[in-house]
Amino acid sequence: MTEGLSLRERKKIQTRRTLWKTAVELFLERGYDQVSVAEVALAAEVSKMTVFNYMSSKEDLVLGPMQEHIGDAARSVRDRRPGESAVAAFRRAFVAALNARDASVGMSDDPYVLQVRRLIQETPALLVRAHEYVRHAQMLLAEELAAAAEGPDAELAPVVAAQLMSVRYAVHEYNHRRLLAGESAEEVLPGALDLAERAFTLVERGLGDFGSLPAGAEKPRAEAPRAE
DSSP: OOTTOOHHHHHHHHHHHHHHHHHHHHHHHHOGGGOOHHHHHHHHTSOHHHHHHHOSSSTHHHHHHHHTTTTHHHHHHHTOOTTOOHHHHHHHHHHHHHHTTOGGGTOOOOHHHHHHHHHHHTOHHHHHHHHHHHHHHHHHHHHHHHHHSOGGGGGGHHHHHHHHHHHHHHHHHHHHHHHHTTOOHHHHHHHHHHHHHHHHHHHHTTSTTTTOOOTTOOOOOOOOOOOO
């Protein structure tokens, strides 16, 4: 949303969107490695220097929208309601994003968004950059959790952040796997919500007896390799 922004800020947002759309179209048409930043600049009718004024790397020409959501997880904790735990706030914000069919949690079935997702999956440089964004988001979340904790609990902030972000990432991947297989967001949403609720409940319980065997049950034995 650009309401309330100055003309200069709106122009900057529009330029970023133009660069992203132009770059993605070229990358989808010819392949990420076959298109240079200079070619993107030419197609967008700006200078190469202008591109790097808005994007720090070629990878960011694709991942710019993802970069805008790096602080979402930390923000959900920082803006939690009075009396609400950090985990509950994170959970609430994530479930709300799922229900909103938000692309940032992998719940958009827009064909263009799915094309970009395939491009990222098929391009090693983009995958590496995307994982850097995830690590950065987790670091910001850990810092926010540490600020919200007291005493020794602050030392557990990185552990809690890792668990919460793992839920977010796992559900995100679940969504994309089904969407890329041709299902609609409406079809995927119930399963995503169920997975998220069960995963967050597991985290809230501290994993507890996850993976334990029923009383009296024997541990499954690995099958011995067959002799050739």
